[in-house]
Amino acid sequence: MKYSVLFAAVIGLLLTACSNEEWDRHYNNTDVVLSDKSLADCIKDQAELSTFYHMIEIAGYEELLNSPQSLTVWAPTNSALASLNPATMDSTTVRELVENHISRFSYITTGLQREKIFLLSNKALWFAQNGSDFQFGTGTLVDKNQVARNGILHTINQYQPYNPNLWELLNRMDGIDSLQAYINSLIVTDEFDNTVNYLLENYASLDDEDSTYTVVIPDDAAWTKAFQSSLSYHTLYYKDGENVSLKKTGPNLSPQYAKAALINHLFFSKVSDPYAFDSIMSTNKAWFNVANLFQGANKYTASNGVLYKTDSLRMAPHESWQRPIVVEAEEPRFGRNNINNNLYFRSSEGTGYETSGDKYIVMEPTVTGGVSKVSVIFPIPNVLSATYDIYCVFVPERIANSVDPKPNKIDVGITFRKATGIYQPTTFTSVVKGIVTSADSITKVRLGRATFPWATPYDGTTNSVEVKLRIDNAVSTSQTTTMSRTMRIDCVIFEPVVN
Template identity: 40%
Template sequence: MKRTALYRIFSVLILVMTLVLTSCNDSWDDHYSKSTKVVSDQTLYGYINSKPELSTFAEMLRISGYDKVINSDQSYTVWAPNNAALEGVDLQNEDLVVEIVRNHIARSIFSTSGVMLSRVSMLNGKYVTFIREEAGFSFGRMLLSEGNTLLKNGLLHIIDGYVPYTNNIWEHIGRTSGLDSLRSFLYRQDRFVFDPVNSVEIGYNEDDQPIYDSIFVYRNLVLDRLGHINDEDSIYTALLPNNDAWNEAYEKIRPYFNIPDVFGGAGRAHFITQFTIIQDLFYRGVYESPEAMPYMTSTNGNTMYNPASLFSNTVAQELSNGWVYQTASIQISDTASWFKPILVEAEFPQGRTNANSSILQRNSQGSGFDISDDRYIVVEPTGLSNVAQPSVTFQIPNTLSATYNIHVVFVPEAIVNPSNPRPNKANFTLVSINTTTGRIRRNPITPSNNVTDAHEVTRMHLGEFTFDFANVVDQEYPSVPVVLEVTNAVRTDETAEFSRTMRIDCIILEPVIE
């Protein structure tokens, strides 16, 4: 509380100093209609303080320190609530007083002249609607009882009610009971990061390293990656899990992230699980009836096709930068969010190696074959040995500690030899992590049928495989030990019937929901 009060005093002093240095001498007469009432050369604060019906608001200005702000030469518009409107306000609650005051003052001049609908940016960064209605003008749905009083440094409107401070989504999470787990995770991501661009080099230390007059900027991983839900200029719809929903989701998701100690272990698994819970909770724009939408795409890029169940049994609330829906159970589908199919395109060279072969990339456009991205690779043998068979190995990143159906998609030889195409045969080895120290195991896989179709695209099912450990790849842990090796299985004496050249489109891992 002491820290908050000191910060408030400091902020007001800085604002007042800025106003003195940047004061303006606008001639306001040109800005208003004839309905503007010119009273005197009193300042906004001086006039408000002289009006008995505004004595409560005048006291609030003094408590908050904003009497000095609107007593300066800078121009403002004030929507002052009358005494009756402020009867229930506890003036001993300084935080509340400051919130109300800052929510009724705006920089610059806002007359009723020509106003139909305006969103006014207040000193607290919130936006309040100033609008002409049938009953007259209203500010935040509060009617003006007296308007357009022109004073020395601004314009005064008197209103019959006060506009309550409305939280944005970030503030709501911080101030709402029952959201402790969500709040704790989000707020722990706050960081102040050194800004080398705006920091000034002022010398060197004894080790000849530069010394900076350092500038640090506020960053938050969640805000940076999923959306600035603390920004009044950005509008979102958010699904907010209460503590029960958070714990339920954690218990469901955590087993998918059994991470070896060498790749971060339990601590990293704990963080990834929590981030996974929140990664699809935020949606850009306002959805007052999200349950009626056919689908919604989260700020993380995942599309939810079940808004009806996702937003069922939720409690809705409108905030200053969108809507929130508090829920006791997160109904996000596994395979739409975190346990998603994995697709490895064969033509992507990153993480791909080959042996006893050369790799050529080909385009399938116009061939009539349904091939992913219209591209595939050709694995040509470079020798005739039955011992050193041609092979290609693909890294498979981001496998979870879960079960997948594994498929390899082969392109038929008919794409280049339609008159007399030959099939191909292949063997497979899947390399996976089998200890918490990161040791790997080679798992030979023999599908029930390892022969490709010579005329049609073959989606070869290698079978189900359960990974004991997750391999989540990021900048800190870029290693991908999980690989699939595809080896030609055609002997040199079988080339009359089979081709030793493999054509591969992609690798697909499909989640198995147990």
């Protein structure tokens, strides 16, 4: 018990010391003039602050400044606000300006060096000593440390404009109605009555004052042109009120996918000056040439980054929405299917061969006759209504057999929904036959080219994946002395054909 009491006493002394130090930092100052007035009264009683007090009335902040809450106000003088007329300003602008000069808690100049102040506007400004003066943002204090019963009042010679963040700027900007309509359609109420903003959650936290972004935004004419281009790549098969591949009834979802593709690469995180780089990467991992992307765009500065408004969205389809599709052979979630073989995962690490992710698959035959082919079917997700060159990366037998490695002979077929709407998932059209792979080196083999009339976006279910690539080992029984019926595959690649 004796030791417990002693420990409590020591902790109490430490807490008292900390509290006194904090009190001294914020409140003990020989320059402080005590008052029993509220902050609202202190401001109202000073003729040189009459314009700011009128703004407080318009903004409805009299009640707060009369409340017992601890606050600090940096009040601009009338001369500082001479360029503004509260009577002609809209109430939102007035409220934001007032909030940009009020902070919770008390801040005095005693012991001040440099402190970041978080304001009621959700912005932050620096409060700092500058020689014999004190600065709040870009303003200089002309009177300081007036103590009201509920906080501290300073007066400054320059008002601090409210600087909107990128999300606010997007919603206030003229000439981008089409984009605004779409991004605000991404604000929904979930089943628990919570508001969810899918753009801020999934693309970029444009409302976060502690983040930094560069944003490129198409004006209405640029949006319309880019949307028509994107729509041609996102044409879903729609019949009798159903988006067929997605098994979803209702309106045609092609426009929604086309619009989503347009905003996919408009945001660049941790980039405050794009011109400091030759290329920058979007939040969705695509690289763009800075000189081309921002050519002719108008720059706007926000509190958490910069926005470039452009009259032409200079993103080629293959740079943005029609990017290469890579299906790793070991990835099972799209519904990969192997026939007449046992399929195993293998690592290439330490073999002298480099595969993507250091992984590949091996298909060992479970049948001996050449009639029953060793096969694997790869469903390909997110194929657009466009043209692709199709590749497969084969791993050589030498990775496991350095004595007498043999090549494979491959036949390839493909199935997808035809322009007529007919879909036969088990009927494969031949793409190429008799390709012989290397026994000694990893080879990226071009299998052929295909044009797909319908986009098939992946919705998380295997039913939505309609494009399927079948690879057969075509080695006959008589060829097994010189060729192998065991296949090794790294990945399948669909590369967009650039017009």
